[in-house]
Amino acid sequence: MKVIRAEILGFCEGVRRAVEMARQASLDGAERGSRVYTLGPLIHNSGVLDSLKERGVICLEPEDSADGIPAIPYDPAESPVVIIRAHGVSPAVEKELKRRGVTIVDATCPRVKVSQREAADYAAKGYVVFLAGEKNHAEIKALLGYVQDSSLGRGLVVSESAEAEAAAEELYRREPEAKTALKTVLIGQTTIRVEEYRAIGKRIRRFFPALEIVDSICGATVERQRALSELCGEVDALVIAGSKESANTRRLLSLALERGKPAWLVETAADLPAAIGAYKTVGLSAGASTPDSLVDEVEEALTQ
Numbered sequence: 001m002k003v004i005r006a007e008i009l010g011f012c013e014g015v016r017r018a019v020e021m022a023r024q025a026s027l028d029g030a031e032r033g034s035r036v037y038t039l040g041p042l043i044h045n046s047g048v049l050d051s052l053k054e055r056g057v058i059c060l061e062p063e064d065s066a067d068g069i070p071a072i073p074y075d076p077a078e079s080p081v082v083i084i085r086a087h088g089v090s091p092a093v094e095k096e097l098k099r100r101g102v103t104i105v106d107a108t109c110p111r112v113k114v115s116q117r118e119a120a121d122y123a124a125k126g127y128v129v130f131l132a133g134e135k136n137h138a139e140i141k142a143l144l145g146y147v148q149d150s151s152l153g154r155g156l157v158v159s160e161s162a163e164a165e166a167a168a169e170e171l172y173r174r175e176p177e178a179k180t181a182l183k184t185v186l187i188g189q190t191t192i193r194v195e196e197y198r199a200i201g202k203r204i205r206r207f208f209p210a211l212e213i214v215d216s217i218c219g220a221t222v223e224r225q226r227a228l229s230e231l232c233g234e235v236d237a238l239v240i241a242g243s244k245e246s247a248n249t250r251r252l253l254s255l256a257l258e259r260g261k262p263a264w265l266v267e268t269a270a271d272l273p274a275a276i277g278a279y280k281t282v283g284l285s286a287g288a289s290t291p292d293s294l295v296d297e298v299e300e301a302l303t304q
Helices: 013-032 046-054 090-100 110-124 138-150 161-174 194-206 219-231 249-258 274-278 292-303
Strands: 002-005 036-039 056-059 080-082 101-105 128-132 154-158 186-187 237-241 263-266 281-286
Touching: 002 292, 013 036, 013 056, 013 080, 013 101, 013 110, 036 194, 046 056, 046 263, 056 090, 090 138, 090 263, 110 128, 110 138, 110 186, 128 138, 128 194, 138 154, 154 161, 161 194, 161 281, 186 263, 219 237, 219 249, 219 281, 237 249, 237 292, 249 263, 281 292
Parallel strands: 002 281, 036 056, 036 080, 080 101, 128 154, 128 186, 237 263, 237 281
Antiparallel strands: none
């Protein structure tokens, strides 16, 4: 079997930065005798999270509490450290962390930070902010929090074009003068596919022609999707390495299937299906939260 890697795959700079910050925080915490936590999974990759756990980094699950912040054992002499994950958190969560007196390490992806500032700015100007992405994704929840942090903030989360059109129509019917008087803007999850984002914007503009669309898609996401599209023309089947929890990894799988290629998402080499052995040339891609070690492991298993 011949294995061809996508030209661009695996860790993006935002994820690499977050992992490096968490590792450094674990070293600093060990030196000071401080416990180190992440507020939710730092990134969507179980192998990386297990590695951080071995270093003493404890993952707190925000969903286990009413305000999104689980109880953090606090000892003033210890000064616990809380790492904000790559997907970011809402201003309300960050304010609460500061109120509790913990040390914050902000590992939010810089590109996500840009989207957060834009969401806050538009909300403060009175715009209705349409957010394109997965409702339960940490990045979208944080963005919605930035919109709602403004006294004028109104945010609508839409996951696909039909839902976007329905939300826009409802808003238009509820406010008859909205078409000309209401200011609207669309901001997307950084990992959304370009085609999805354009389709959502097109549907909203049926009711709000003046809709402003922010170029919020991460360049790393676009590059990985482009590289995968090019790879589809060279191979018989594809394997996408990464976590099922990773939105950008799932989108790579969807893209491969849309191109008419047999494709599988694997979290470890052990997940490779027996059916893959029937193909002579297999393409290998990986999500932005997939470490190099997993890509190497999957490639070695394929070649064997």
